[in-house]
Amino acid sequence: MHHSAMAATPMRSALFKVASTLRVTEGDDRTASVPQKHEGGSSMTQARRVVCGADTLPIYEAPTSAPCPSLLTSRERATVGVDALSCYAGAMPGKEKPTHSSSTNPYIPKGDGDAAVQAYISAMPGWKRALGAQIDATVEKAFPNVCKQVRWNTPFYGKDDGWFLAMYCYKKYVQITFMTGASLNPVPPKASKIEGIRYLDVYEDQALDTEQLTRWVLQSLKLPGQQL
Numbered sequence: 001m002h003h004s005a006m007a008a009t010p011m012r013s014a015l016f017k018v019a020s021t022l023r024v025t026e027g028d029d030r031t032a033s034v035p036q037k038h039e040g041g042s043s044m045t046q047a048r049r050v051v052c053g054a055d056t057l058p059i060y061e062a063p064t065s066a067p068c069p070s071l072l073t074s075r076e077r078a079t080v081g082v083d084a085l086s087c088y089a090g091a092m093p094g095k096e097k098p099t100h101s102s103s104t105n106p107y108i109p110k111g112d113g114d115a116a117v118q119a120y121i122s123a124m125p126g127w128k129r130a131l132g133a134q135i136d137a138t139v140e141k142a143f144p145n146v147c148k149q150v151r152w153n154t155p156f157y158g159k160d161d162g163w164f165l166a167m168y169c170y171k172k173y174v175q176i177t178f179m180t181g182a183s184l185n186p187v188p189p190k191a192s193k194i195e196g197i198r199y200l201d202v203y204e205d206q207a208l209d210t211e212q213l214t215r216w217v218l219q220s221l222k223l224p225g226q227q228l
Helices: 074-079 114-123 127-142 210-221
Strands: 017-024 030-038 041-049 055-061 147-151 154-159 162-169 173-178 198-203
Touching: 114 127, 114 147, 114 154, 127 162, 127 173, 127 210, 162 210, 173 210
Parallel strands: none
Antiparallel strands: 017 055, 030 041, 147 154, 154 162, 162 173, 173 198
16 A cells, blocks of 8 residues: 655744644634645645644644744634644643643644554544544545545545545544535535535534445545645
8 A cells, every 4th residue: 555655844944932822713724734746756735734623722832844823923823723733842841741632633743654544543532433443444445545644633635646535533523524525526514714625524423424435535536636
């Protein structure tokens, strides 16, 4: 199986220590790295991330792989967004490093390939873990050569020219993101602030329609990978 193994390009490269908090609300957008094909190989370009948590997040120290929210304008925060871990270079003295956001999404180091995604799934809490494994297995069965990565605590699924699907944990549901969702038939039910993006929210008492998810994945493979 082929997986992507490419490093992310930072929006701003610097270490910043701040003593502020950033409120991220459901529906905001995040950033993610998307593979962009070029002659002779692939490189990573910044893309808007379209999944997020709902948290008031302490910002401690930003690694060079992500922008620090304290330096972004309110407009940039609304359209880009950053998870706590992207500005987290270690726990504050005397405090344990959190393992999950208040929306229950796992904090997972960025990584490429299946192992990084399986680490995320293993950290999904309660009933969400089995659902995450089911989503992952359905995508992989439909597209065995799928590329996988974890960025900003989110697993992404893609192909050579970009990403087409992601998932993220909220308190009451797991959200599946379809990067080219507006072009799928039928259109996934939930709209996004980003043109073309659609979501499917799966709650604990709902069964995942794996046949429909498979059809959406197969349709996504015929569309250009998302590069926001």
